[in-house]
Amino acid sequence: MDRLTTLDLFVRIVDRRSFTAAAADLGISRPVATASIKALEQRLKTRLLHRSTRHVQPTVEGEIYYHRCVAVLADLEDADRGASGAVAGLLRIDVSGYLARTVLLPALPAFLAQHPALTLHLGEGERYVDLVREGVDCVVRAGPLADSDMVVRRLGVMEEITCASPGYLAKHGVPAAPDRLDGHVMVGFVSSRTDRPLPLEFTVDGRTIEVMLPARVLVGGADTSAAAARLGLGLIQAPRYRFDDDLASGVLVEVLAEFPPTPTPLAVLYPSNRQMSPRVRVFVDWLVETIGPQLDRSRR
Missing domain, CATH: 3.40.190.10 (Periplasmic binding protein-like II)
Structure with a gap:
């Protein structure tokens, strides 16, 4: 496994708190993931993760390394976008099913046409979602929002x-x-x-x-x-x-x-403790530009 893929794997393990989930995200086996992280720790001569039968969490050194890896991967994605003019990869979002079907999906073909290398995974739900643990990039939610460390972008209000x-x-x-x-x-x-x-x-x-x-x-x-x-x-x-x-x-x-x-406010939320990836940035900007005007028209 090359070094960048190993960094991506490490970040996903920390986010998901699971070797198995992170390996599945990248389409590799659990043993391959385990061996790659072990080799990374040996190369760095430091332990990055505390492992138990139920939990995985970063060590102090692992937490520092994690934030550096996040920045490196985001910078690389920005660099790729700057060179090619495109964003690529998988973007995981969570949104209520009816909102997805009636507001999001009708406008989605135009968005995907603008970003042909981008793939969206639409999760439908109204429950609380732990974005970092569940590997979700952003969620669209209606109603008052509880205090959290999420970044909130208001999309509008629904009559x-x-x-x-x-x-x-x-x-x-x-x-x-x-x-x-x-x-x-x-x-x-x-x-x-x-x-x-x-x-x-x-x-x-x-x-x-x-x-x-x-x-x-x-x-x-x-x-x-x-x-x-x-x-x-x-x-x-x-x-x-x-x-x-x-x-x-x-x-x-x-x-x-x-x-x-x-009226009920509608907002998109994404983690504040990570550098915003180009994939999330273009999607959030598109939501603000697309859904807000639709909500305004529905109110009129």
Whole structure:
């Protein structure tokens, strides 16, 4: 294995905390990865990694060497891009499935045409993702963000609405105001952070109020939540763009439009403790240029 590939392997082992995962990323066997790192340590005459049956973590010397390797690899990638004018390699991102299908994918052919040597791995999820440990380059997330050491680039805000199915409204009535929701139920969307259902939000006289309604159905995914609302299982709040077709066809009906939920921010996050690679840079810049205007159009 050449020296640059060995550096890449070492960085991936530290990021992933796993020889097996790092070897799989590079398409090599675990024994080859182990032998390469052992040879690297012998050449440097220092131990770079603490190994146990469950964990791998860098030594003090390994941590210093790791940051230097990250910088070297990023500089090399920048140099390659400067010479060829192109970015290349595999870029791993994580984004909610519906957002990927409705906003990201339609614009993706043009992005890939600009960067023919770039490959995207799209992970779909709404759970917390440890970017470094899981080998993910960046994530696109909606809603308030917990404090972290991630770099955050704001993409825009999504207009939120409250809606329900015609069958639900025929049974429970059309609500007139947030303080007149007795007898109503909601589809309970369970937060991945708190493991509790989120309350409904309404804007009343310029301030935000929260209303917690009973929920016969609790869900942890946005697609399942929307499907439950279509089946008449409760009121739901979600970005308007999710329900354009449902509202147009009458499958769902917007209610309490004069008391809208607070808009939901959308952002892309990536690790702050690593030098930003050209792959991540061009993708993040493209997201800012592409998704932001789409969100603005959907709000209008």
